[in-house]
Amino acid sequence: MPAEPFGTIFEPKPGLLRTDQAAWDCVQKCREALRIGTVPAPIPVDQWIENPLGIRFGITDLSHLGEEVLGAAFVRDREILISDRITHEGCFRFTCAHELAHMLLHRRHAAVFHETLELPSLQATRLERQADRFAAAFLMPIALMERELVAVCQDEELDSDYCLTELMMPTVRSEWLWRAIFLPQIMRRFGVSKTAAIIRCRDLRLIDQPAREFMPIRFENVLREPARAPELANMRIRDGRPVVCPPPPRDQYRG
Incomplete structure (x- = not known):
């Protein structure tokens, strides 16, 4: 794989460079730790969360956090939990990567992230949007x-x-x-x-x-x-x- 963060044809649109860089750095960190020459597609995000990233991972009932909660990131405990109600594989994988973004990028903002997190609305929207962009960049690197x-x-x-x-x-x-x-x-x-x-x-x-x-x-x-x-x-x-x-x-x- 190339050493540079992006490809030879495409780059992220303005405003997303840092998020894309963070996602690619994480992918490369996993690749190097696992000693694999080529990043696989699809990227095994749920496996990589546990190894090599060293974050506890589980699938469980999250209804006690809110009926619409699909995932949660517990920053201090270094744990990501995904709702057992998710049936669509694409949704499951994106939620995993979304919560990983909170774990890696938003540690200073809160100790726990989920849909009902009480942050100021504008800040919460910004963080959720950045987590979505990180997830897309992590699962689909340029x-x-x-x-x-x-x-x-x-x-x-x-x-x-x-x-x-x-x-x-x-x-x-x-x-x-x-x-x-x-x-x-x-x-x-x-x-x-x-x-x-x-x-x-x-x-x-x-x-x-x-x-x-x-x-x-x-x-x-x-x-x-x-x-x-x-x-x-x-x-x-x-x-x-x-x-x-x-x-x-x-x-x-x-x-």
């Missing part, structure tokens, strides 16, 4: 994102230069690529939910063109909803590129 995006293009026999460029365009072809190929592959390869994948992709920019976003802003909400553009139903890959194929003609002789 270096791994670049590696897996190239692998997706190879596995799907895509024209990588064309398709990776098209992803940054607010076009129907781009929307189809995101919906049909790249979002599902990112979710599967990194073990995350669609929401987490969208958050991460929206946070990335081109290194040589910082104003250019990896995922167009309009897709942030569009991709969470059912497809509407009629062309999407007839999109196919031809010669490595997405094209709209006309629907087959109706059988004029069908009685």
Whole structure:
């Protein structure tokens, strides 16, 4: 893996550099402690919390902390607990990484973190948002994102230069690529939910063109909803590129 914190194509958007750096430093610390040459995808966050990070970890009933509480970080006890009511693997993994962020980044703010923590509202919102960004960066490091995006293009026999460029365009072809190929592959390869994948992709920019976003802003909400553009139903890959194929003609002789 490269020694630098980020990749060769993407970097975090302004304001997220320190959070991304902290997440990557933690990933690298785990990799070095475990003496593995390549960071795996998906990252085994629940295992790494215990070893090599040395934080106690458990899955239990957290309803006594609040009905909506999914996870809790007990900073002084160095313990992370995750609700046994979580059934979605992506949600489970993201919650693990979110609580890890509180443990590593927010030790000076409180001894216990969970949904009902009584912090000033603006501060609580800021800390929760930073924990979400850390979780996305920890589970989907930029270096791994670049590696897996190239692998997706190879596995799907895509024209990588064309398709990776098209992803940054607010076009129907781009929307189809995101919906049909790249979002599902990112979710599967990194073990995350669609929401987490969208958050991460929206946070990335081109290194040589910082104003250019990896995922167009309009897709942030569009991709969470059912497809509407009629062309999407007839999109196919031809010669490595997405094209709209006309629907087959109706059988004029069908009685």
